[in-house]
Amino acid sequence: MPLAHHDATGESVQVRIEIVIFDGFDELDAFGPFEVLSAAGFDVELVVVDKPGPVRSMRGVRLDVPGVLGRPDGIVAVGGGWMNRAERGSWAQAQRGVLPARLADAAVSARWTASVCTGGMLLAAAGLLTGRNATTNRAAFDELRGYGVNVIAERVVDDGDRITAGALSAGLDLGLWLTERELGAERAADVAASIDFSLRSPVWRR
């Protein structure tokens, strides 16, 4: 069943979510929310910010990614390679600047922008978390504060149009929370049962 929301004209449109990956991305950061949000029935795609083509995960899995970040309803940024300052990964992407700039641009028209793990640092580098409540990998809490963010040590922090999750497996919680928020608790419970998972702790809400 395709999921839909109603736009300003009252027309029913499908909810599209793009998960942004890059060389050095962490696999579970991306595939956790991808699985949950897809199972919930959203139109979900892994995308890149540059030209379509090969992407290599932080552990060498090779993907062929045809999609480029466009104007989705929801955006999920992922992490990988931040704390160790890897040459490929979220930290390298923050230094390069192209991904944060594109996230900032896409966030203008998106209904919400979310992150898993140090994907939150990319949102911060994009200026999307300044003065906001957010979380990231615990090891990056101090760095996140350096971007003017009020860090909340919970698995999922919902600050309205910015929703951030903690390390790795919290991406599953993020997916379930977004499902509950957009489609209701019943649908979220069905999806949780299908993957044999449940929210580990209450979501922090502004």
Next chain:
Amino acid sequence: MPLAHHDATGESVQVRIEIVIFDGFDELDAFGPFEVLSAAGFDVELVVVDKPGPVRSMRGVRLDVPGVLGRPDGIVAVGGGWMNRAERGSWAQAQRGVLPARLADAAVSARWTASVCTGGMLLAAAGLLTGRNATTNRAAFDELRGYGVNVIAERVVDDGDRITAGALSAGLDLGLWLTERELGAERAADVAASIDFSLRSPVWRR
């Protein structure tokens, strides 16, 4: 730090784990244990059973997989597309027969063979679970019993050289349990903390 065990000659060898994927595989089934076992320091690779090349997940993610199932220390079979009898997926692979035959062959020399979700049905189709204690996706319990398996409704069932996990997110528990079994509870706890996860329930052991 490369992990090693000692072979019959006392020589130290690295522990190699191969996770077998195929067209229509479920993403989290594969990437859950991939993340955990890689984070633990094992040599882990996604592999195919036929010739190397493109693989498309059940939701259309395209992977370029160079590795073919060989003679690893550990094997993980994954699911996807069993219950709905999809044209691509674990059920289609069971009908085709090549993957179960290769799993049966590779299991002869492996120290253990494991599965996530309906990957357990592939192990059953390979004859690897006959007379054993095992689990799979709850919706396939009756079918698993049809293969002469004693079904145990737990997230992870350890029957010695056959270790099976339930649906989807239980692949994370499988990875943590294999880490604890091979490398000790301290290492498993470190990995669990790094992905902000913990075993959801005790592992069933024979």
